[in-house]
Amino acid sequence: MTTRILPARTDAPARTEPEKPARGGRRLLRERAGRTHHAGPLAYILLAVMAVLSIFPLYWTMVAASTDNTRVSQTPPPFLPGPNLFSNLARAWDEAAMGKAMINSTIVAGVIALSTVFFATLAGFAFAKLRFKGRNVLLMLVIGTMMVPPQLGVVPLFMMMAELGWSQQLPAVIFPTLVSAVGVFFMRQYLSEALPDELVEAGRVDGAHSLRIFWSIVLPVARPAMAVIFMITFVHAWNDFFWPFVVLDMSNPTVPVALTQLSAGYVRDQSLIMAGALLGTLPLLAMFIVFGRQIVSGIMAGAVKG
Numbered sequence: 001m002t003t004r005i006l007p008a009r010t011d012a013p014a015r016t017e018p019e020k021p022a023r024g025g026r027r028l029l030r031e032r033a034g035r036t037h038h039a040g041p042l043a044y045i046l047l048a049v050m051a052v053l054s055i056f057p058l059y060w061t062m063v064a065a066s067t068d069n070t071r072v073s074q075t076p077p078p079f080l081p082g083p084n085l086f087s088n089l090a091r092a093w094d095e096a097a098m099g100k101a102m103i104n105s106t107i108v109a110g111v112i113a114l115s116t117v118f119f120a121t122l123a124g125f126a127f128a129k130l131r132f133k134g135r136n137v138l139l140m141l142v143i144g145t146m147m148v149p150p151q152l153g154v155v156p157l158f159m160m161m162a163e164l165g166w167s168q169q170l171p172a173v174i175f176p177t178l179v180s181a182v183g184v185f186f187m188r189q190y191l192s193e194a195l196p197d198e199l200v201e202a203g204r205v206d207g208a209h210s211l212r213i214f215w216s217i218v219l220p221v222a223r224p225a226m227a228v229i230f231m232i233t234f235v236h237a238w239n240d241f242f243w244p245f246v247v248l249d250m251s252n253p254t255v256p257v258a259l260t261q262l263s264a265g266y267v268r269d270q271s272l273i274m275a276g277a278l279l280g281t282l283p284l285l286a287m288f289i290v291f292g293r294q295i296v297s298g299i300m301a302g303a304v305k306g
Contacts, residue, residue: 058281064274065089072270088275092262096276097250101258102283104170108244108254109237111174116233117226119179124187125218129200130210139188145181154246161247172247173254177237183229190225191218231291235284255280 064072066085071078092098126132127139157176158167166172195218203213219226241256248257262269262276 058285061274061278061281064271065278067271069269069271072274084271085275088271089279092272092276092279095272096258096261097253098255098258098276098279101253101255104253105238105255105280106283108170108173109234112177112237113230113234115178116180116183117230120183120187120229121218121222121226122214123179123184124189124191124222125195125214127184127188128191129195129197139185142181142184146185150243154243158246167247168249168252170248170252173240173244176243180233183233186229187222187225191222194225195221227291231287234287238280238284 062085063078063081065088067078067082068084071082123142127135161167161172164172166175199217199221200213203217208216238254239256240254244254244257245260248254250257250261259273259276259280262273
């Protein structure tokens with residue numbers, strides 16, 4: 001009995017090992033990865049132009065607030081500050097009752113911002129990490145509320161505030177805006193990426209309930225995004241004019257409502273109006289100067305995944 005030896009197949013693809021970069025190539029890659037990239041002259045020029053365009057409205061407000069109405073109306077208008085800044089600021093403070101308006105706006109914006117941060121973080125955690133029936137439907141309903149113009153609910157909302165006896169009072173401004181759909185959606189997206197499922201599962205294994213997990217695990221992770229939501233909500237509530245103008249009167253105004261006093265009359269004093277606008281902007285500038293680094297770091301933390 002003879003044994004036939006079959007020839008080996010030569011058409012089978014040969015297995016090749018992946019090529020490894022040479023030692024010099026690996027060193028070059030490490031040098032490029034650790035290198036600090038510097039912007040060119042064009043980038044600095046563009047940044048300078050954008051900075052000037054961003055600061056110019058505030059500068060023009062200060063210039064207009066430091067002159068008189070006649071000088072502001074001239075052509076060309078002034079581009080250098082005048083001598084009447086502090087006198088116009090004092091007039092605007094007295095005529096618009098800015099002291100009480102500042103206190104009211106601080107209360108309204110602070111309460112709305114804190115409640116939005118808390119409820120948006122709580123709801124965002126539930127939509128991002130908890131599993132329950134109807135979760136996607138509820139999330140779609142929350143997102144759908146952003147498509148409804150707020151002007152459609154002014155009349156029934158005003159009737160509700162009147163029935164509760166809150167007309168012309170600050171609770172009428174605060175309670176309808178204790179939480180926002182934008183904040184819930186923002187926190188849901190942030191926690192979906194920034195909060196690992198393993199941390200939540202570890203809390204479950206240790207016997208922690210959902211509120212304990214939220215307090216001990218979610219809040220420290222969500223702190224950068226919470227700072228961003230707080231700042232955005234505070235600025236929006238501070239600058240809100242339409243609903244406070246509807247539900248409040250001049251005896252108990254917020255800053256935007258109080259500024260309407262400066263434009264009353266047949267002849268509007270533009271320098272006085274600009275002085276009042278500058279007064280209403282100064283608290284926001286001070287807040288951004290104090291908390292600007294935390295806000296920027298929070299935005300960057302939300303932008304970087306993994």
